[in-house]
Every structure is written in structure tokens, then in C-alpha cells.
Amino acid sequence: MNTIVLGGGISGLAYAHALLQGGTPMDELLLLEAAPRLGGLIETCLAEGYQFECGPETFVDDGSLLDGLVAELGIEAQVQRPPASAKLRWLAHGGRLEPLPMGPGGLFRTPILSFGAKLRLFGEPFVRRGKDPQEDFASFIARRFGPQVLDRLADPFASGVYAGVPEQMETQACFPKLFEAEQKHGSVLRGARKVGMKPGKIFSFDQGNAQLVEALAQALGPCVHTGFRAVSLQRDGSGYQVQAEDGRRFAAERLALALPAGPASRLLQTLSPDLAELTASIPFVSVSSVHLAYRESDLPPEIQGFGFLIPRKEATNQILGVLYSSRLFPSRAPEGMVLLRALLGGARNPGIQSQPDQALVAQVRDTLSQLTGLRAEPAFVHVSHRRRALPLYQPGHSAKLATMAKALQAFTGLDLLGLSYLRSSVAGCVREARRLARSHAG
Template identity: 35%
Template structure:
């Protein structure tokens, strides 16, 4: 049995360690995190009664691994409130509710009448799937320019804080890509899948989107990472920054920033790609360069708390996203206290706005006063809230969400080829095959089986 070192205490590293120990409780597994806290982009803080998510605020319950993991560590998942089903797009000076059904789509004023007809025409447009295509090119080709600008563009901002002109459809939205490849189109594919489900007796809805209900925990997403940290006990080492990796016999030597080193049989780098690249530089310059090529824009999350009595908005919904064509200084605002309970003290509400992203990365790194003023102006003009917030918290991510840009799938093939030359060296995390919590946990579960076969 060999020693396994995991570099990175985000959800990928934490869940991987859990699954390895589940397979063998006596396994020699150590997790090293450079920060004092664990969780990575899962970053929950409770201050003055406000529960703020500095990063991801939940996961969808349509994939089992995250829910299974929660049960195993004795956590009770918390489903989002019914109000959160109501989602909005800010367009042409108004908030438009995102249609949730064909009748609602036909009557919605979000798209013009010609724009709605163009979306419906997708059903008769011949298939033309390309091996590699940007999300923007795909959306314009199949749904039309207006639907791209008002629906697909803000969706890309909401999920990736990304620019759909450069994001890879296949890497980011494989399900959508597969619908055109297999069925020649989105609507045709969904109709065929729906008929197949009915024959099977299933009532599950079919759609091109991810589906499922947004889910978290009573004390926020940080409850999951903190619970996993407690499970690991002394196996979890915080404040250890790995800076380099060297081959040592049949294993590896990890060098830390304080000059100390650890010899291990296998290493999993579950840190962000930019950190992984630095660690790998001495061991494999080509692999390091490949990983470094995954871009990360800056993003800031701005939490505003208000007394309910000070605002007129009902906040009956999830919140809104803003298409880039609107030229606003925020990507959107989520009404967190309407999505989950326990996010604001009694008599208060909590809003969470996103600033920056791939198209306006520099905005996220402006000084606090500029960011606060920008968000206040946007909320005043969009929601009519002109009073000063009673609570403010800003979370900054200089390198936020990895971008799966054109060529990402080919890059992954090159990374896998380079890794194959280094037995016992693995990469994990959201930079490669899925950015969400569900992706990270499911990929860690798969990787644990691979590692166990070789080392446990």
C-alpha cells in the first residue's frame, strides 16, 4: 500500500480523499491546502446574521453522487424555495421572466415576435454539427441572433462568467452538442427523448439545460467542505503551499514553500490549473505549459443586505442575469434570501451581485468603493433600490472560473497523453471536465477507483 498525497483542499481534493478512505480506511492519504480554510471556490461566511456565499451557492439534485456523499457524511440537503423557479433576464430596460414552458415562451415579450419564430424554426433547420464550435456560433446558427443575445449570452455569464464567443460548445455543454449530433437539432432531439421517456413510463422532463433543483445546506455550501475536513482529521493539512514536484525513485517528492518536502508514491494535483502549472514546471515543462493554457477571468461577488422595510421589490424569484448587449457593469444579481432560508436575519434580505468575468475582468479588481458604487447604481436602475445597503461583503477571485474555450477538448487529450508518461501522477479539479460541484465530486469518485486499483 502506497502513500497518496492530494494537493488542494477544494471540493475535488476533499471528496477524492473521502472516497479513497472509504475504499480502505487505513489508506495513507494526506491532503495539503495552501490556505487556512478549505473548500476552494466553496466559500461561505456568516456575518451579522447574513450567510454569504463567496462562490458557488448550490448544486443541482439531478445527479446522485453529491447527494450520496452528503448522506454518507450525515448532512441533510436543503432544496431551494419554490420562488427560485422564477428567473429573470434584464433586457431593454425591463426584467423579463424567463419562460418555463412553450405557452409561456410564445407569450413572453423577452424576444420579439420574429425572434420567437426564429427559435421555433430551429426544428426545421438541417443539422450541421461541427466537431468544434463556439457557443455563440452554435446559438446564432440554430436559434438566431436575438435568442443568442438575450438567452444564451447571459446563461454563459451566469454559469461560467464567460464569453460565449470563445467558449467551446462541446466542452461546456456536451448535452446540447450531442442533441444535434444524434438527432439533427435541439427541439427534434428533445421531442424524441420525451417520447422515449413516456414509453418507459418516466415522468422526468427532457430539456437541453442541466435540469434538477438547486440544492445546498442549512449553513451554506461551506457545510459540506467543513464536514469533509472534520472527517479527514489529521489527514488534512492547511497552510501547506506546494511549489514544486520532483521525481523520486518510483514516487515523487513534493516541495513546499517553507522548504520542507514529502516523499509519496502517488500525487494528485487538485489545485486550480494556474497553480498546478507552477507545481509541474520542474517535473514536465510541456505538461505545465498545457495546463497553464486554461484561462481564468477575475470575478468579484458583492453581497448587499437590506432591511425589508427599506425596499419595495418583492424579490419573488431567483434573481436576474444581464445580456452583454445591455452594457451594464454587473453580470446579474441573485436574490439569495429568496432562494434558500437562513441567508439573512429576520426582517432583512440578501442580494448577491457578480462583477467582472471574461468580458470585463478588470472591473472585478477595482477598489472596494468603485465596486460598491457600481453595484448600487445598477441595482437602483434595474430594481429601483436606491437606499444604501445595511450590510456589505465583497469576495474577490482574481482567478475565478476556468474557461473551456475553443480547443479545450484537444487540450485535454494532450494533457492525458502527457500524464500517461508519469505513473502515479494525476490531475483533478474543475479546470478539466466540468466546473460544477456535481462534476467535481463525480470525477473524484471515478478517479478514486483508478487510484485504488493501482495503489491501494
């Protein structure tokens, strides 16, 4: 066997597909997944006529449609784009929703920032470069833009992207373009365009985000085996041997661990206790979703656009924000209905999943009432939980990855990949997985 891939999330699937595209014979490749389904965090659910995401709400296209993978799979015609109105995003401020400022002009017009905070923006190009490669995001933003931009803009942005809090996030690992703009050009504002700091365009598929997973599974065919829970890993000559809890064993010259850091750490213990300890030290946060559907006629006019985020200093409960799911993709709800999705938990609220579902639903309804005036009874309710869903790239994460890379040099044919390490987005995971696989071509 040439290669075994452990983990059927998006990273493992993209890695295996790239190997096939690069010439690895199908009978020389195995992808083994412990769960009964593939996709990892990507999960599209169907219930009562609603199509809703329990993982990432959308994908982000940087112009390459996930590094060319969509074209290779032949599913370009199934790509869905949101309407232009989705560009409208909201932020809770002063007990109401205000449009999120877009671009320099929006920053100077918004009521979210005081006049003094707006003047402070003019000074950003003259702030000295930071010298700490492990600087946290809160310090970075406060140093360059001031505390008000941190509290009112950067804080909700951090929770919306990573479900994190700025004080616990390394700037270089979480926002590498911001870090690069400062280090190379001395200013975020001056260097933004030069480092390619341009927001991507969101998209999904006709059958939801899971359509990407299904297309990959179909392309991989007999290479994929679900229900295989690996319990041990050891060297086998010049390769590796994996054993499942049911006693089955597989051996291959190359092994890719496309697993979350926790499971990867347990398998690595027999190979390298040091490497296992490093992977185990990556923390994760849990996130819960509450989906609610309402009749279009019951909705106030504020529920238009993409959705809203809630800064910590505006929060009255454990909600991070609300997405207007079927405003983005109308096919996600039956005609005449609107589907919303609230996100709760993250690093702000680590104990969120100990609460009963009805308590979470009550929080969401209370927030919608306060910020939008929506008081109608929902016609549909669904609650889902993702325990240890997202990694936290804490200060020191980049240095940790460098140490891990050195440790991996002792293990020819072993790859570590996935959301736990870098590229905390679907597009980033796909790109990194395909890069690694291509490096083994030929």
C-alpha cells in the same frame, strides 16, 4: 505512503474521501493544502447576523446529491431547499425586468423575443448538424436558433453559469449535453430529453455551502494538513516526491494534483514541460461579489424569486446579475431583512478588480434603482473578490484535454483533476474526482 493529494478544494477533498471509502488506510493518505482553510472557491462567511457565500451561491442536485457524497457524510438532514418561488427568474430587457421564459410555452409567450425570432425556433429541428467539434457557443446558438436568442438568452446564460462570453466558450466543453443532442439526434429541441438535458434542483446546507467542506474535513481527520505550499515535484523511483517551501518533503506512490491550472503548471515543469505548457494555457476570469442587505419593508415587489441576469446589450455597467440570496434561503439574513448578491466582472469586464470597492457598490445600487426601483440605503454592505476564479473553456479545450490525457500516460500514478479541466460545477467536480479515485480501488 500510498497517495498524496495536493489541493484542498472540493475536488481534492472528494478524491481523498473516495479513496478512504475504497479502502485506502488513513495513515497511507495525505491531503496537503497551501491555504490556512479548506474548500477552495467554496467559502461561507458570517458577519453581523448574515450568512453569505463568497464562492458558488448554491449547489445543483441532479438527483444524486453530489454523487452520493452527502449521504456518505451523514449530512442529509442539514440540506436546505429553496421555496417554490425561487423558480421565478428575471432577465433585463428594454430597461426593465421580464420573467425568464421557462420551457417551450414560455419561449413563445415571452416579450423578450420578437415574433420573427419565435418563428425561427420552429426551424431548429431542420438545421444541419455542425461539423466543427471546437465550435464556439455563440456560433452554435446563432446557427441553430438565430441571433436574437443568442443576444437575449444565451449570452446572459453564459455569463450566469461561467462568467464567460459565448464567443470565447467551446460548446462541447461548456455545454456537452447541447452538443450531444445535436450530434446524436440532429436537433437540440428533439434531443434534449433523450440526452437527459433536465435542470437540476438547487440546494445548500443549514450552515451554508462550507458545511460540505467541513464534513469532508472531519471525515478525513489527520490526513489533512493546511499551510503546506508545494514548490517542487519530482519522480521518486516509481512514485513522486513533493517539497514544501519550508523544506518539508513527502513521497508517495500516487499523486493527485487537485490544483488550479496555474499552480499545477509550475509544479509540472520539472516533470513534463509540454504538460506544464498545456495546463498554463488555460485562461481564467476574476469575479467580484457585492452583498447588500435591506429592510423587507424597503423592497419593491420585483425583488422576488431567484434573481436576474443582464445581457451584454442591456448592460450599463459591469454587473452580470443579482441573486436574491435570502429569498433562496431565508436563514441567510436576520428576520425582517433581505440579502442580495451582485456579481461583477468575468470575461466581459477583465479589469473589474482594479476598481475601488465603493465604485462597485455604486454600480450595484444604480442597477437596482434602474431595474427594480430600489433606492433605499443598504443596512449591510460586503465586497469580496475572487481573482482567477473560474476557468474559460475556450474553443480547442476538448482537444487540449485529449492531448493532456495522452501526455499523462507517461506518468503512472499521476492524476490531474479539478475545475480547470472539465465539469465546471461543484457537482461535476465531485463526480469526476470520485470516478478517478474509484478507478484506483483495489
